[in-house]
Amino acid sequence: MTSSSEVRTAGSSGTRPSDPSGVRPTDSPGARPTDSPGVHPTDTSGARPASSRTGAALALREATLGRPGAPVLDAVDLAVSPGGILTVVGASGCGKSTLLRTLAGLLSPLAGEVTQDGRLLTGPGADRALIFQEDALLPWRTLRANVELPLAIKGLPRAERRAQADSWLDRVGLAPLARQLPHRVSGGQRQRAQLARALAGAPRAVLMDEPFGALDAQTRAGMQDLLVEVLRGTGATVVFVTHDVDEALFLGDRVALLGAGRLTAVRDVPRPRDRTTHDDPARTALRREVLTSLGT
Amino acid sequence: MSGRPKQAGRYVLRLGSLAAALGIWQLLTSLDVDLWLRFSQFPTVADVARAFADRVSGPDYWTDLTDSLTRILTGFLLAAVLGVATGVLVARSRLAEDLLGPVLEVLRPIPAIALVPVAILLFPSNEQGIVFITCTAAFFPVLVSTRHSVRALTPVWEEAVRTMGGGRWRVLGSVVLPGALPGIFGGLSVGIGVSWICVISAEMISGQYGVGYRTWQDYTIVNYPGVFVGMVTIGILGWLTSTAVELLGRRLTRWLPRTSYMSGGRPARRVRGTTTARAPVAPRSKEDVPHDQLV
Numbered sequence: 032m033t034s035s036s037e038v039r040t041a042g043s044s045g046t047r048p049s050d051p052s053g054v055r056p057t058d059s060p061g062a063r064p065t066d067s068p069g070v071h072p073t074d075t076s077g078a079r080p081a082s083s084r085t086g087a088a089l090a091l092r093e094a095t096l097g098r099p100g101a102p103v104l105d106a107v108d109l110a111v112s113p114g115g116i117l118t119v120v121g122a123s124g125c126g127k128s129t130l131l132r133t134l135a136g137l138l139s140p141l142a143g144e145v146t147q148d149g150r151l152l153t154g155p156g157a158d159r160a161l162i163f164q165e166d167a168l169l170p171w172r173t174l175r176a177n178v179e180l181p182l183a184i185k186g187l188p189r190a191e192r193r194a195q196a197d198s199w200l201d202r203v204g205l206a207p208l209a210r211q212l213p214h215r216v217s218g219g220q221r222q223r224a225q226l227a228r229a230l231a232g233a234p235r236a237v238l239m240d241e242p243f244g245a246l247d248a249q250t251r252a253g254m255q256d257l258l259v260e261v262l263r264g265t266g267a268t269v270v271f272v273t274h275d276v277d278e279a280l281f282l283g284d285r286v287a288l289l290g291a292g293r294l295t296a297v298r299d300v301p302r303p304r305d306r307t308t309h310d311d312p313a314r315t316a317l318r319r320e321v322l323t324s325l326g327t
Numbered sequence: 328m329s330g331r332p333k334q335a336g337r338y339v340l341r342l343g344s345l346a347a348a349l350g351i352w353q354l355l356t357s358l359d360v361d362l363w364l365r366f367s368q369f370p371t372v373a374d375v376a377r378a379f380a381d382r383v384s385g386p387d388y389w390t391d392l393t394d395s396l397t398r399i400l401t402g403f404l405l406a407a408v409l410g411v412a413t414g415v416l417v418a419r420s421r422l423a424e425d426l427l428g429p430v431l432e433v434l435r436p437i438p439a440i441a442l443v444p445v446a447i448l449l450f451p452s453n454e455q456g457i458v459f460i461t462c463t464a465a466f467f468p469v470l471v472s473t474r475h476s477v478r479a480l481t482p483v484w485e486e487a488v489r490t491m492g493g494g495r496w497r498v499l500g501s502v503v504l505p506g507a508l509p510g511i512f513g514g515l516s517v518g519i520g521v522s523w524i525c526v527i528s529a530e531m532i533s534g535q536y537g538v539g540y541r542t543w544q545d546y547t548i549v550n551y552p553g554v555f556v557g558m559v560t561i562g563i564l565g566w567l568t569s570t571a572v573e574l575l576g577r578r579l580t581r582w583l584p585r586t587s588y589m590s591g592g593r594p595a596r597r598v599r600g601t602t603t604a605r606a607p608v609a610p611r612s613k614e615d616v617p618h619d620q621l622v
Binding site: 135136137154155156157158159160161163165166167169170171172180181184185212214228232238 | 483484486487488489490491492493497501502505506508580582583584
């Protein structure tokens with residue numbers, strides 16, 4: 032078991048410490064989540080502001096997470112760099128969902144602080160979309176009306192939100208099903224609609240809680256490819272919780288390991304993204320480390 | 328479309344059951360059957376029909392009808408609004424639950440018709456008293472079912488809307504009310520039935536005009552066919568209003584997944600209409616096909 036002090040050094044010894052994407056522990060010099068002037072939640076262009084190059088999109092500092100009286104994770108120090116995908120792996124019950132719900136603002140940290148672009152989080156907001164493992168589409172709205180919802184909340188006029196919703200549905204391959212109710216499409220299609228809905232709100236961070244966990248292996252691989260494809264160009268930062276090691280290593284620019292109530296390690300993932308080659312020694316070593324940390 | 332003849336068959340069956348009931352009534356009364364139950368004093372279907380025809384041609388019948396309908400609609404609509412609002416409030420706010428909960432729980436077991444003395448004390452006119460009693464009767468079923476269905480809402484719906492930046496009112500309008508609607512309509516269906524019971528009883532006690540008042544008047548002057556005209560009228564009005572509530576509810580909760588055993592009636596035809604006419608499910612675009620086979 033790695034101690035949390037080793038976590039801090041893990042990032043600086045990573046394979047690509049200068050890569051702007053991925054995750055950097057808060058102790059590395061530029062990662063203090065204090066500076067990101069000029070960044071507003073309404074900035075949806077996807078272009079990364081120069082200042083955020085050194086700042087973290089999402090950061091936890093000395094944070095204790097959980098419900099009052101029932102802490103789940105202790106002393107979490109984590110900084111997610113803008114635009115990257117951080118995958119979070121851990122055995123079930125280790126606090127993955129707690130971490131994600133805290134980042135979403137649905138749970139307040141019991142101690143320490145959670146920031147987005149240097150600003151302290153006070154609650155949920157449109158700049159952090161959450162995608163659930165279970166079906167979180169509103170069952171009385173068609174797929175299109177579900178995708179329109181974040182746009183309606185932003186106050187977009189009807190015609191515009193319809194156009195944007197249709198474009199997102201098209202991007203996730205659901206255009207022909209736009210008028211269907213959620214219970215009339217398959218589980219994989221519902222998760223694609225959830226993805227479209229999350230991205231339609233142009234969030235600067237997308238938090239995904241085992242979104243493909245309930246899907247069969249084939250569908251899951253297709254969804255992973257789709258996710259990488261639709262994220263391209265949005266500039267959104269992604270925190271992706273999973274219990275599937277291969278999913279974590281395929282999607283993540285970095286992978287964070289949770290265990291025994293702590294964040295035990297954060298590792299860079301060798302690139303390029305590849306599902307087929309298994310002979311890359313760095314990747315194999317990392318896979319072994321992740322599996323060991325899961326206790327399997 | 329193979330459902331059409333089957334559907335027609337079901338209507339024949341329903342009409343047949345009504346006709347059979349009337350036939351048995353006519354038979355028992357016209358033969359003056361007196362087997363412990365005594366039908367000899369009972370008006371026959373023909374007597375009632377004749378009295379009905381007389382009534383319908385007179386002006387009082389329609390005044391009674393519109394008076395009763397006005398009372399029940401006013402009371403019921405008030406109850407629907409107040410019941411849903413209070414139910415949501417109690418389910419969503421601990422403060423409201425602590426403040427209102429005990430009072431409501433103590434008032435709930437009191438039959439609305441037992442509130443007649445209260446209504447007489449409180450309201451300057453009989454009319455308002457009757458509406459008050461009708462409203463109280465429907466209020467509690469609506470309140471209770473709203474409270475339960477709001478509490479039973481799937482939490483992720485609300486969390487999803489909040490992480491889209493939706494506030495308290497957005498959650499109320501986009502999640503709580505539509506999500507609780509099936510349960511709310513359950514309460515409304517019960518409520519409209521109880522409302523009828525109470526409006527008729529209240530009219531019998533203190534009304535001027537109204538179907539209940541007329542029925543009681545006929546009883547006091549020993550006009551039995553008239554009593555039965557009143558009963559039939561109450562039955563038909565009650566059936567019409569609860570059907571209206573039922574249909575409105577079904578229309579507003581069309582999104583509910585229907586199980587197959589419900590599909591013999593209206594829902595199946597409607598589903599078929601919307602899916603085939605509007606959403607081209609079958610001819611999917613080419614790039615969708617592989618996904619779809621995966622999914």
